[in-house]
Amino acid sequence: MDTAEQMNPEAYFDSYEDLKIHELMLSDKPRQAAYQSAIVGNRNLFAGKTVLDVGAGTGILSLFCAQAGARRVYAVEASNLARLARAVVAENKFDHVIEVSECRVEEFRLPDDERVDIIVSEWMGFFLLHEGMLDSVLYARDQFLKPSGLMFPNTATIYVAPCSVPSRFDQWESLSGVSMRCFGEALRGQCAAKPEVLTVAPEHLLHEGHVMTWLDLKEVTTEELNSIESKEVLVAQTEGKLQGFCIWFDCTFPTDETGGQTKTEVILSTNPSAPETHWKQTVILLPEQACEELEVRDPVAFSLTMVRNQETNRRYDLQLTLLDAEKEEHNLPCECQMTKCILMKAHLDKMQVDG
Template sequence: MEVDTNDEYFTSYENLEIHEIMLTDTARNEAYRKAITTNSSLFNGKVVLDVGSGTGILSIFAAQAGASQVFAVEASNLAKLSQEIIKENNFENVIKVFNCRIEDFQLPESVDKVDIIISEWMGFYLLHEGMLDSVLLARDRFLKPGGLLFPDRAILYCSPCNLPTHFDNWDNVSGVKMSKYAECLRKQKSSKPEIINIDKDCLIADDIVIAFLDLSDISTTELNRIDFNEVIIARKSGKFQGLCIWFDVLFPCGDDNEEEVILSTHPQAQSTHWKQTIIPLPSNIETFEPLDPIAFKLIVQRNPENSRHYHLLLEILDAMSDDVQHPLPCECHMTKCILTKAHLANMTDSNGFENA
């Protein structure tokens, strides 16, 4: 009998240890709490839908912010426990739990649409688990025109990095060289991304945006494949040993709240359970110096056999090749880029744009 990957996915969330990891993620919890409760003007008296509500913590935040009704939709059997947690916090008259998939959910007849959708849908490298599809389905079926999503934007970033734990630390293991072992280990690891925390000093270039997702209008089709092909400029000396990928999500901000809440998984931000996603290279490409160009192509593609998983395909390119297009202007040290940048600057000066 063929296994339903959706059933397998939802059953996995009945494991309380998974929720223990999320509930002890202070950065995650506080970002959602702050985004919701400090924007009480957006929630007061509103109808809220919590997609994939889990233990119900986001639903409780919404109730604390003054929501009049919260519909907490949870497909796993954790829904039963969340009812007890909601009652424990005295919000059973505000929050109603529905033990079903969002695809099978129907709003009560007394409610036409909801004002706000909240969800913690992010997976590793943002898209793993494919839960954003469910949020977008809920948006299209249940959200009022002009309604809000928490979060409502997401940004996927990357940067070339060095990985001393994969390369340099194997030169001496209790007085024994293990470079050949490390080489075989990297080949094994390069076939599957790693989820680890890396030090911000390991990044050798600025943050580069792979994709910006506006949840108010993005479609699930657009999530099937993201292509990124770029020349990045090294900002410091370092060995190109892997690619680091992380994300930020951003929340709406009411008129009475000047501070926008951002939940970041950047290496320099407070650590989260998402950590960073690393694609280690099988071997060093080379050591880069400041203003050296680094070229690569990254494809983030949905697995056709399991829509909740993605393939990450990384190809290293020759930045010196005429076939590789540099950005305009480009800050690298290549002669053609220096001349192009000077030419563009002269055109700006001659047209008086600086004084416009």
């Protein structure tokens, strides 16, 4: 299953001049709270430091940095929204700290080739990598961050889990006493052509979530982001109908270990069990003939690949393939109810007892 949306760089940046997009992001309370807690709650990390805000948008993250005591904040915004960001900065009386530059970060230059202490950015897209803004953040890291510098966020994890999607299947069996099965089939056919952004209820997950990839944002390279693949056999942890695969992500932030106000790690999560964000979850629907009822401990074998689209680096193709669990190698010990895994688990348990 593939998806690719065409967008040239100019159209990408122009799209972020739409204030409705920023209204959506600014109204995302978990997003705002995570960044505010990670930045303002770690004043010791920001006090007297220089900061680069990549893709500054309205300037909200730059303002958090200034509130946390940053000496200088370079806010880089490629769209015309930079002009509004300057007004927001002045409105909050931080124009002596925050300098807004209207350019791409690839065109930006720091005074006297200096390096910054911290890079902040809200670069995440749907299923983390959609829009490809991370490439620009990594460019900024390599060009402008001190070797001892910090990334906010500093790690990111992508998860995948089999799931039920009743909003696309079950509800059309009877709607207000009328069968809409034909409509449901047509809708699923349209939706199956590309992944959907949906809110998935936690009870519709059939597995807690498998780590597809973990990114250390201080070390990862753009080349490593060209293709990310996961080939797994997951074991159903709850019964239900397998109708799709749910993808979400978490991001973590550095924490001051020397007496800052934030002692616990700040995590921005788009997990179905976490408060809803504007990212929601990304769902790949299965064709109806591939859906099946799962019991607890049933195996689900699949491969999922995120491949950078060759025509536009800001888009990824998602490729999902269902595999035969009988033919795939299972993790050991495997808790599934296939005979080979039951026998292998019994053998491993016996070896452990025998010492």
